[in-house]
Amino acid sequence: MTDVPPTPRGVLGTRATEDAARGDExxxxxxxxxxxxxxxxxxxxxxxxxxxxxxxxxxxxxxxxAGKTTTLRMALGLIAPSAGxxxxxxxxxxxxxxxxxEGVAGFVEAPRFYPYMTGRKNLQLLAALDxxxxxxxxxxxxxxxxxxxRGKHKxxxxxxxxxxRLGIAAALLRRPRLLILDEPATGLDPAGMRxxxxxxxxxxxxxxxxxxxxxxxxxxQELCDRVAIVDRGKVVYEGALAxxxxxxxxxxxxxxxxxxxxxxxxxxxxxxxxxVAGEHGLSFQADEQRVGALSLALGQAGVGILxxxxxxxxxxxxxxxxxxxxDGGDEDTPSDAHEDGQGAGVTAQVxxxxxxxxx
Amino acid sequence: xxxVAASPPLPATSAxxxxxxxxxxxxxxxxxxxxxxxxxxxxxxxxxxxxxxxFVVVQNLHQHHGHGHGGESIIATQITQSGxxxxxxxxxxxxxxxxxxxxxxxxxxxxxxxxxxGTLKTILTRSVERGQVFAAKALVALSYGALAxxxxxxxATIAGVASWGxxxxxxxxxxxxxxxxxxxxxxxxxxxxxxxxxxxASIGVLLSTATRNSTAAVVGTIGFVxxxxxxxxxxxxxxxxxxxxxEQFQGWHGLLRTPTDWAPxxxxxxxCALYALPALIAGYLxxxxxxxxxx
Numbered sequence: 001m002t003d004v005p006p007t008p009r010g011v012l013g014t015r016a017t018e019d020a021a022r023g024d025e026x027x028x029x030x031x032x033x034x035x036x037x038x039x040x041x042x043x044x045x046x047x048x049x050x051x052x053x054x055x056x057x058x059x060x061x062x063x064x065x066a067g068k069t070t071t072l073r074m075a076l077g078l079i080a081p082s083a084g085x086x087x088x089x090x091x092x093x094x095x096x097x098x099x100x101x102e103g104v105a106g107f108v109e110a111p112r113f114y115p116y117m118t119g120r121k122n123l124q125l126l127a128a129l130d131x132x133x134x135x136x137x138x139x140x141x142x143x144x145x146x147x148x149x150r151g152k153h154k155x156x157x158x159x160x161x162x163x164x165r166l167g168i169a170a171a172l173l174r175r176p177r178l179l180i181l182d183e184p185a186t187g188l189d190p191a192g193m194r195x196x197x198x199x200x201x202x203x204x205x206x207x208x209x210x211x212x213x214x215x216x217x218x219x220x221q222e223l224c225d226r227v228a229i230v231d232r233g234k235v236v237y238e239g240a241l242a243x244x245x246x247x248x249x250x251x252x253x254x255x256x257x258x259x260x261x262x263x264x265x266x267x268x269x270x271x272x273x274x275x276v277a278g279e280h281g282l283s284f285q286a287d288e289q290r291v292g293a294l295s296l297a298l299g300q301a302g303v304g305i306l307x308x309x310x311x312x313x314x315x316x317x318x319x320x321x322x323x324x325x326x327d328g329g330d331e332d333t334p335s336d337a338h339e340d341g342q343g344a345g346v347t348a349q350v351x352x353x354x355x356x357x358x359x
Numbered sequence: 360x361x362x363v364a365a366s367p368p369l370p371a372t373s374a375x376x377x378x379x380x381x382x383x384x385x386x387x388x389x390x391x392x393x394x395x396x397x398x399x400x401x402x403x404x405x406x407x408x409x410x411x412x413x414f415v416v417v418q419n420l421h422q423h424h425g426h427g428h429g430g431e432s433i434i435a436t437q438i439t440q441s442g443x444x445x446x447x448x449x450x451x452x453x454x455x456x457x458x459x460x461x462x463x464x465x466x467x468x469x470x471x472x473x474x475x476x477g478t479l480k481t482i483l484t485r486s487v488e489r490g491q492v493f494a495a496k497a498l499v500a501l502s503y504g505a506l507a508x509x510x511x512x513x514x515a516t517i518a519g520v521a522s523w524g525x526x527x528x529x530x531x532x533x534x535x536x537x538x539x540x541x542x543x544x545x546x547x548x549x550x551x552x553x554x555x556x557x558x559x560a561s562i563g564v565l566l567s568t569a570t571r572n573s574t575a576a577v578v579g580t581i582g583f584v585x586x587x588x589x590x591x592x593x594x595x596x597x598x599x600x601x602x603x604x605x606e607q608f609q610g611w612h613g614l615l616r617t618p619t620d621w622a623p624x625x626x627x628x629x630x631c632a633l634y635a636l637p638a639l640i641a642g643y644l645x646x647x648x649x650x651x652x653x654x
Contacts, residue, residue, distance in 0.1 A: 076484050079650035097488045098380065105484070112477035116396045125389050129485035131381040170481070 027090030028053050029104075029178040029209040030075060034084035037070050044070045046233035047084065052178075052211055052226075057204045059224035059241070060213040061315075063323050067233040068213045072108045072182050075211075077101065088178060106180030106211070110187075111167025115156030119147055119166050122155055126170050134173045141169040145199070160187040168199060179203060182213045197223060221315040231323040244318055251311040252291060255281035257304035265301045269294045283311070380486045386495035394465070394499060403461035407507040410457065411449045411515035415522055418445075433531055434615075441526040443541040445519025446512045447548065447615065453511065454552055454608045459559045459584050462504035466563025467576030469496045470646065474571040480651050493568075493646040497639060500560045505553055512549040516542070534617040544615055551611035551624055554631045558604055559584065561635040565642035568649070601626070604634050 030052035037045040045067040052058045062068045073079045075086045077093025077100060085092055091100035113122040120138065127134035142148045145165040150158070158166065164184055171179055184200070185193040193216070200223055204210050214220050220227060221241070228238040237244055251274075256262040259277065266275050266282055271290035276283050286294065291308070298305055394400050422439055434451070437444040470493075473479040482492060528541040536544065562583055566576035587605040590596060600606055610627030613620035 073480075073650075073652065076480075078480050078483060079652055080648070098486050101484060101486065107484075108480065109477070112481050114393060114396070114476075114478060116398075117393070121392075121396075125392070126481070126485055128385050128389055129381055129482055129487050131379050131385075131486050174485075 026054065027087065029056070029089055030058075030086065030211060031090075032071070032075070032084065032086040035071060035074060035081050035086055036083035037067070037074060037079065038082040043233055045074070045081075048230065048233070048235050050086075050228055050235070050238065052209060054177075054209055055204075055207060056226050057200070057210045057212065057224045059220035059227035060211060060230070061215075061217070061220060061227055061319060062230035064215075066230045066323070068230055069108055069182055071230070072106075072180055072211075072213060075180065076104070076106070076108065078108070103174070103177035104180065105171035105174040105176035105178075106182070107167045107171065107184075108180070108182040110160075110183075111163055111170065113155045113163065113166060113170075116154060118152050118154055119158065119162075120151035122166065123151075123170060123173060127173050130174050134175075137173055137175075141172040144172060145169045161189065161192040164188060164192070164196065168196075176208055178209045178211065180211045183215060184212070185214065185216050185219060193219070217314075217316045217319055227315075229319060229322050236322045237318075241315065245315070251283060251285045251317075253281055253283050253307070253309050253311055255306040255308075256298065257306065258302075261301060262298060262303045265297050265303060266294060269297055281307070381491075383491045383494050386487055386491055387498050390469075390495045390499040391502070394503065399468075400465065400503070403464045403503070403507055404510060406457065407453075407461055407511040408514050410453060411445065411511055411518055414449060414452070414515070415445060415518040419522055433529060433533065437529055439523050441528045441538070441541070442518075442520030442523040443516065443525070443528045443538060443545055445523070446515035446545045447528075449511060449515040450508075450549060450552060450611070454611075455588075455605070456584070458504070458508060458511070458552070458556060459608075460581055461507045462500070462556050462560045463563045463577050463580035463584075465503040466500035466560040467567045467578075467580050468573040469500050469564060470567040470642075471571050471573040471576050474651070475573065483651055489647050490643065493643050497561070497564050497642070500564050501557050504556045504560045508549050508553060508556060509546070512546060516545060530615050530617050531612060532616040536617070548611040548614045551614055551627070552608070554610065554624075554627050555604055555607035558607070558631040558635040558638070561638040561642070565638040565645075568642040568645045602630055602633075604631065607631050 032050040035048040093100040123138045185196045272286040274285045525538045563580040566579045607627040610623045613623040
C-alpha cells in the first residue's frame with residue numbers, strides 16, 4: 001500500500017475551501033444544543049452540546065454506551081432527538097432533510113454496503129444518489145483508498161479493512177466539507193490503522209472538518225485538536241485537547257537511590273498528590289514550585305535523585321479520570337456548567353478529584 | 360493509503376454551491392438494479408415461469424394418455440382447442456395465492472432487508488429525501504408484481520400456443536372471439552389483475568417498513584390474505600364479502616365477457632384503493648418518522 005500512484009486531483013477539498021472563504025460568518029459545521037435522546041426509560045443522550053468549528057479535527061470520545069453513536073445518528077438525521085437540536089452548517093437535518101447533509105459525509109458504526117454488488121457498483125449507486133456529478137468521481141475515490149484493483153469484486157468478499165476504506169471512498173464521493181467518522185480504525189490491523197490515520201490527517205490538511213468518534217485514544221491524541229468526552233450521555237469535557245491536558249496537571253516520575261525513604265518524603269510534602277510507587281520509581285503530580293521544594297527535601301533527607309522527569313498526562317489518563325469518576329457529574333452537571341461558561345472549571349474539579357482518588 | 364497522506368496538497372477545483380439532487384426516477388432505477396443483483400429475486404420469477412410450463416407439460420401428458428380435461432369451466436374445456444386458454448387458466452390458478460405470495464416476497468423484503476443489513480443508513484445519508492426512497496421502493500415492489508404476472512402470462516401464452524395453436528377462444532359469456540382479440544383480452548385480464556395485486560404489495564411494503572423484519576412482513580402479508588379468505592367463509596358475513604381484497608382477485612373476469620362487464624373492474628379498483636392507499640400512506644409516514652438505528 002505504499003507504492004500507489006499519487007492521489008488524483010479534484011476529489012478532495014473542493015467544498016472545504018469555501019468554508020475558509022466564508023470566514024467567521026459561516027455557521028459552524030456542527031452545533032448541537034441540549035440534545036436529548038430517550039428510549040423509554042433509558043436516557044441515551046442527556047443534554048449534549050457540541051461545537052465543531054470549521055477546520056477542526058474533533059475527537060468524540062466516550063466509553064461504550066456513552067451515547068456517541070446515538071449523537072452522531074442524530075447529527076446525520078437518522079434518528080430524531082427527543083429534545084434539543086443539532087445543526088450542520090446551520091441546517092437541521094430533521095427539518096431540512098437531505099438538504100442539511102449537503103457537504104456532509106461519513107458513516108456511523110461500520111459502513112454498510114450491498115454485499116451482492118461489487119465495490120465499484122456500490123459506489124456508482126451511492127454516486128447516483130448524490131447527484132452533483134459524483135458519478136464522475138467513482139474511479140478517483142477508489143484510487144484514493146487503494147481499492148481500484150478490487151473494485152470489480154463483490155463487497156461480500158471484502159475484508160473489514162476494505163469495507164472501512166470503501167466507507168471512506170463513499171464519503172469522499174460527496175466532496176465533503178464535514179466528515180463524520182465513527183470508529184474508522186476499529187477492526188483494522190496496525191498497518192491499516194496507520195494508513196487510516198494518515199488519510200484522516202491528509203483530509204484534515206485539505207481543510208475538511210473531521211468529527212471523529214474513536215476508542216483509539218492514541219489516535220485521537222495524535223489527530224485531534226479539540227475533543228468532547230461523553231460519559232453516560234453527558235459531555236464531561238469539551239474543548240481544546242491541549243487545555244484538557246494542561247488541566248490534567250503536570251505529572252512527574254522520580255527515581256532515587258532510596259525508594260522507600262523517598263516515598264515517605266514525597267508523601268509528607270504538601271501540594272504533592274497521586275503518589276504511586278512503581279517498578280520504575282515513583283510517580284506523582286504537583287506544580288513546578290512544589291517539585292523544587294520536594295527536591296530540596298529529598299536532599300535534606302539524604303536521598304539521591306537519579307532522575308526527575310516531567311510527564312504530561314496522556315489523553316488516556318484524562319479519559320479514564322473523567323469517565324470512571326463514579327459520580328457521573330450529578331452534582332455539577334458538566335453540560336449545564338458548560339452553558340454558563342464554567343465547563344473548564346468543572347472539568348478541572350473532576351480531574352482534581354480523579355487525581356486525588358487515583359486512576 | 361500511506362502514500363495518499365504523503366502526496367502534495369490537492370488544489371481546490373470549482374464547486375457548485377447548491378448540489379443538483381437526483382430524481383426519484385434515478386432512485387427507482389437503482390432499486391431495480393439492486394433487485395436484479397439479488398438471487399432471491401429470481402425465486403418468485405422462477406415460480407411464475409415454472410408453473411405454466413409444468414401445467415402445459417402435464418396437460419400434454421394427459422392428452423397423450425387419453426384423459427379428459429375435467430370440463431369444470433368454459434375456459435378449461437378449451438385447453439386443447441386454443442393455446443390462449445392456457446394463460447387464462449394459469450391466471451385463474453395463480454390469482455388467489457401464488458401471485459400474491461410472489462408479490463409479497465419482494466414487497467415484504469424491500470425495506471426490512473435494508474434495515475437488517477444496515478444499508479438504509481447508507482442511502483439515507485446521501486442527497487435523497489426519505490420520501491423519494493420510499494416512493495422508489497414502493498414502485499419497485501409494484502413493478503416486480505407486474506413483472507411476475509406478465510412473465511407468467513407470456514410463458515403460459517407461448518407454451519399454450521406452441522402446444523395447442525393460436526386459435527379463436529370462447530369467452531366466459533360463450534361468444535367466440537378471434538385469436539388476436541383473445542390475445543389482447545388475455546393481457547388485459549392480467550393487467551386488470553394487477554389492481555388487487557398492487558394492494559397486496561402495498562400491504563407488504565407497509566409491513567416491511569413497520570416491522571423491520573422481512574420474514575414477518577412476508578408472512579404477515581400472506582397471513583392477511585389468508586385471514587380474508589377465512590372471513591369470506593364465515594357464515595353471516597356475506598355482506599362484507601364484496602369489499603374483501605381477496606374477492607377482487609377475480610375482478611378481471613369482467614373483461615372476458617362479451618360485451619365487457621366493467622362493473623367488477625371498477626368495483627375492484629375502488630375497493631383495492633381502500634386497501635392500498637392507507638397502507639402506502641401509513642408506510643410513507645412510518646418511513647419518514649422512523650429512527651434508523653439498525654446496522
